[in-house]
Amino acid sequence: MATVGNIAKIPELRKRILYTFLMLGVARLGVYVPTPGVNTTALKEILNQGRFFEIFNLFSGGALANFSVFALGIMPYISASIIFQLLAVALPAIERLKKDGEAGHKKITQYTRYATVVLTFIQGFGISFTLAKQGVLLPGVGGLGFYFTTMLTLAAGTSLLMWLGEQITERGIGNGISLIIFSGIITRLPATFHAAWSTKDQYQGFFGFLLLLASIGGIIALIIFFERGQRRIPVQYAKRVVGRKLYGGQESHLPLKINMAGVIPPIFAQSLISFPAMLVQFSQAEFVKGISAALNRGWVHDTLYASLIIFFTYFYTAVSFNPDDVAENIRKFGGYIPGIRPGKNTAEFIDRILSRVTVGGALYISAICVLPPIITHAMGVPDQVAYTFGGTSLLIMVGVAMDTVSQMESHLLSHHYDGFLGQKSGAGRFRGRRG
DSSP: OHHHHHHHTOHHHHHHHHHHHHHHHHHHHGGGSBOTTBOHHHHHHHHTTOHHHHHHHHHTTTHHHHTBTTTTTTHHHHHHHHHHHHHHHHOHHHHHHHTSHHHHHHHHHHHHHHHHHHHHHHHHHHHHHHHHHHTOBOTTOOHHHHHHHHHHHHHHHHHHHHHHHHHHHHHSSSOHHHHHHHHHHHTTHHHHHHHHHHTGGGGTHHHHHHHHHHHHHHHHHHHHHHHTOEEEEEEEEOOEEETTEEEOOOEEEEEEESOSSTTHHHHHHHHHHHHHHHHHTTOOOHHHHHHHHHHHSSHHHHHHHHHHHHHHHHHHHHHHOOHHHHHHHHHHTTEEOTTSOTTHHHHHHHHHHHHHHHHHHHHHHHHHHHHHHHHHHHHTOOHHHHHHSSHHHHHHHHHHHHHHHHHHHHHHHHTTOOOTTSOOOHHHHHHHHHO
16 A cells, blocks of 8 residues: 555656556547447347457457447557568568668558558458448448448547547557557456346356456466566676776676567457457358358367467567677676677577577467457356356457556666565665665
8 A cells, every 4th residue: 555655656657657547547438439320239139149259359458349440459550460470571672761770660650550450441341331231320321421431430430549649659558559458358257247147147156257257367377477587598697897896797698588479469369350250250152151160169260360370489589589789788888798709699699598488478368368268158158248258358368467566666766665565775775774
């Protein structure tokens, strides 16, 4: 409680937290603003027929079930981000922009926004067309007017969510896009707990409900254990004289987290699977129904999902962490890894260690996301409960919460207050001894 009280003593941190809650409140209000012309009661009956509808509805925070202006959620923006991260590897022009510092980053962000709008128009047309074919429109609604209105409304909703996420990242606390997904999952927890209790007779009664709660606690503990796990590479800094003062000579370490990519891989993987699977479920063709069934559940889905998670874990780690830059920074500050020559050898050593650590991280994330739904489905747990309390949603909730707390911790320590983990900054300890 003392740590929570310290937050109120830092005006900047207090303003950032309040701003974050305000923007998330706006995002939640939009979930209940319906898109014109759709019979939501008939739509919910269709959505209850598919597993991926439930997953997509989970990621949109319930907006898809209401077919609100935020029905597409933030997924088009994530898809556009995936496209440009892949293009940065394939196209030299995008790669040069990425290396061009802040100006290049702003240019890529601008292109990502344009691509998001294009994707929302394409997806909006696909959804409006399939809804018209399914007969879930209100009387007197249809035609090109409905298509255009739906496309424009969904594009505006996703653009607003994209803007809210960027504002939270810039002026609030935590990653805005992740927090929007996080808030959507969190708000569904009370209803999901009620559904788990109401349907407990479907999965071994009260004992099954306790077993479900125990499994949730075990998964959360496992996530926290792995998210805090790291491989520490020792770094020694040589002594150097600057003027009349002696610097260096201390030992430090370079921490390499087991999960360097965070919650990005499952979000990316789910965004690539969910929307195509949702669209094909609207079709009545037998061949398309077979594809839908394969993408819905079974070894095809699980293998594809795990493979995409492993790929994005390696890909995002390679994008966000450059061993050459780290090795160069260590050399510039007079540091070296004991037994390893500075420069290229240090970069190769770090890259080799990182590749081995990422194997464990990729397998951990894929296991957390794939195995719990298989187990809960075997127990007979309903899909709404299984996927809200599944590994993917729990990984996102715990990962985003830990990242946000870590940023709050940094603000507290920079102002010499005790952090959430009972830590103090060096200046705070020095002043305490002096007092």
